[in-house]
Amino acid sequence: MDIVVSGIRPTGELHLGNYFGAVRNFLRMQHENHCYFFIADYHSLTTHPTPADLHGNVRRVLVNYLAAGLDPEVSTIYIQSDVPEVTELYLLLNMNAYVGELQRVTSFKEKIRKQPDNVNAGLLTYPTLMAADIIIHHAHKVPVGKDQEQHLEMTRTFANRFNRMYGVDYFIEPKAYNFGADLIKIPGLDGSGKMGKSEGEGNAIFLSDSPEAIKKKVMKAVSDSGPTEPNQPKPDAIQNLFTLMSVVSAPETLTFFEEKYNTCQIRYGDMKKQLTQDIIAFTSPIREKIEAIDSNNDYLRKVVESGAEKARTSASKTIKEVREIIGFKAF
Numbered sequence: 120m121d122i123v124v125s126g127i128r129p130t131g132e133l134h135l136g137n138y139f140g141a142v143r144n145f146l147r148m149q150h151e152n153h154c155y156f157f158i159a160d161y162h163s164l165t166t167h168p169t170p171a172d173l174h175g176n177v178r179r180v181l182v183n184y185l186a187a188g189l190d191p192e193v194s195t196i197y198i199q200s201d202v203p204e205v206t207e208l209y210l211l212l213n214m215n216a217y218v219g220e221l222q223r224v225t226s227f228k229e230k231i232r233k234q235p236d237n238v239n240a241g242l243l244t245y246p247t248l249m250a251a252d253i254i255i256h257h258a259h260k261v262p263v264g265k266d267q268e269q270h271l272e273m274t275r276t277f278a279n280r281f282n283r284m285y286g287v288d289y290f291i292e293p294k295a296y297n298f299g300a301d302l303i304k305i306p307g308l309d310g311s312g313k314m315g316k317s318e319g320e321g322n323a324i325f326l327s328d329s330p331e332a333i334k335k336k337v338m339k340a341v342s343d344s345g346p347t348e349p350n351q352p353k354p355d356a357i358q359n360l361f362t363l364m365s366v367v368s369a370p371e372t373l374t375f376f377e378e379k380y381n382t383c384q385i386r387y388g389d390m391k392k393q394l395t396q397d398i399i400a401f402t403s404p405i406r407e408k409i410e411a412i413d414s415n416n417d418y419l420r421k422v423v424e425s426g427a428e429k430a431r432t433s434a435s436k437t438i439k440e441v442r443e444i445i446g447f448k449a450f
């Protein structure tokens with residue numbers, strides 16, 4: 120079985136865009152591979168969260184993933200900071216990572232632009248920490264979006280460099296785990312772009328949203344007065360409603376409203392009512408699980424402890440071998 124490693128940013132609550140973008144793929148992967156899923160809380164320190172936000176966001180994202188179906192009996196689910204072996208490998212990899220190459224990383228250059236007052240060394244060495252996350256478990260595959268491809272390329276560079284430097288064939292080169300056509304970009308409700316947390320109130324539907332909240336958001340979604348001629352292409356905001364419907368509703372429902380649109384008989388109020396109902400049907404079982412898991416701290420603690428134990432078993436074996444290769448020896 121292939122080993123898969125994936126880091127999850129502790130962003131707090133998950134929305135439908137996260138679900139169809141990442142979570143659903145993780146659910147499929149977990150049975151076909153040996154998966155390590157961890158919450159990248161060390162990485163998040165580059166933006167200086169408050170202690171309360173740090174813990175809160177880690178907890179929320181963990182609860183959401185478990186409620187959505189990530190199975191701690193099948194996968195190894197852990198919190199990055201519970202596995203200190205990662206930081207040792209990070210230190211060791213940093214000795215062979217060159218400042219010049221780190222400065223050329225696109226995400227670093229973007230951060231310099233976005234947070235010029237906080238260009239910390241953690242940002243510069245973000246790719247070495249990510250490489251440590253991945254190669255500490257000898258991952259074959261890493262599910263990454265476009266924005267992470269360069270980081271994965273750096274991971275291969277660091278793994279190869281280590282092998283060459285010590286004349287060993289120890290680390291393997293992780294490959295991108297691509298889903299290609301399966302990736303559906305979920306639009307937001309404000310008529311533009313994609314569903315996102317920072318795009319403004321009401322743009323995103325969270326898995327934990329109450330039926331009332333969902334209804335309010337969907338009914339307020341941007342639409343227009345409808346087509347005036349048959350079979351016209353759809354304006355963006357309207358296409359967005361249809362895309363949402365295509366992921367949560369039955370195919371017949373989608374066809375029904377497509378036809379109404381093409382014959383200029385569509386009433387967006389009706390379509391939104393249907394969409395509301397189908398989103399609620401889709402998210403309700405997840406929301407109920409979120410509530411149950413959230414109120415069961417003993418369960419959460421057990422998940423996190425057993426995940427850390429499994430991850431540390433794998434990580435400490437790597438560290439022991441790496442130390443020997445590098446030349447740390449007992450007296």
Ligand code: TRP
Nearest residue numbers: 124125126127128159249252261
């Ligand atoms: N950089 C990734 C992101 O922003 C998160 C991440 C950290 C990660 N370490 C990882 C992803 C290791 C995959 C493997 O989404």
